[in-house]
Amino acid sequence: MRSETDDIRQNKAATRALDEMDRKILGALAVDATQSFAKLGAEVGLSAPAVHERVKRLKANKTIKATIAQIDGPRIGKPLLAFIHVMAQGWGKTKGMMALSELPEVEEIHSATGDTGLILKVRVASPHALEGLLSLIYDLPEVHSTKTYVALNTHLERDVQAGITEALSEGEHLR
Numbered sequence: 336m337r338s339e340t341d342d343i344r345q346n347k348a349a350t351r352a353l354d355e356m357d358r359k360i361l362g363a364l365a366v367d368a369t370q371s372f373a374k375l376g377a378e379v380g381l382s383a384p385a386v387h388e389r390v391k392r393l394k395a396n397k398t399i400k401a402t403i404a405q406i407d408g409p410r411i412g413k414p415l416l417a418f419i420h421v422m423a424q425g426w427g428k429t430k431g432m433m434a435l436s437e438l439p440e441v442e443e444i445h446s447a448t449g450d451t452g453l454i455l456k457v458r459v460a461s462p463h464a465l466e467g468l469l470s471l472i473y474d475l476p477e478v479h480s481t482k483t484y485v486a487l488n489t490h491l492e493r494d495v496q497a498g499i500t501e502a503l504s505e506g507e508h509l510r
Contacts, residue, residue, distance in 0.1 A: 357398075360386060372386045372387045422481065426452060
C-alpha cells in the first residue's frame with residue numbers, strides 16, 4: 336500500500352544539499368536503521384513526520400542506498416578477511432575480473448592508484464579457501480600478479496559515516 340505522500344511531485348528541495356539535520360539523521364540510522372521515526376525524531380529533535388519526509392527524500396535521491404543487515408563473518412563460517420591487490424594488463428577492470436563480483440566471498444572491488452589496478456576485499460572460510468580464490472584470480476589471462484594482505488584483527492569496520500571533520504575539510508591538520 337502506498338503512502339499518501341508518495342505521489343507528491345518532487346521539487347528543488349528534493350535535490351538540495353545535505354544540511355546538519357540530514358547528517359544527524361544519517362548518523363543515527365547508521366547506528367540503528369531499524370528504529371522508528373518517532374524514536375529517531377526524539378533523538379535528533381524533529382517530529383516523526385518530519386523525519387519520515389527527510390528519510391524519504393534521502394532514499395529518493397540515493398543518499399540512502401539500501402537498508403541492510405550487517406552480517407558477522409566469523410559467525411557464518413567466514414572468519415578470514417583479506418585484501419587482494421591485483422596487478423593486471425591495462426586498467427584491470429575486465430569482464431573476467433568483474434565476474435568475480437558474483438562470488439559471495441568477494442565483498443568489494445575497487446579501482447586503485449599506485450602499483451595495483453584493483454583491490455578486492457574478500458572474506459573466506461579458511462586459508463585453503465583463500466588459496467582457491469587466488470587460483471580463480473590467477474586463471475584470468477589478464478592477471479599477472481597479486482599481493483594478499485590477511486587481516487589479523489579488525490579494530491574498526493563500518494559503513495560510510497555522514498559526519499564531516501571540519502578541520503579535514505578545511506585542509507587543517509588534526510592534533
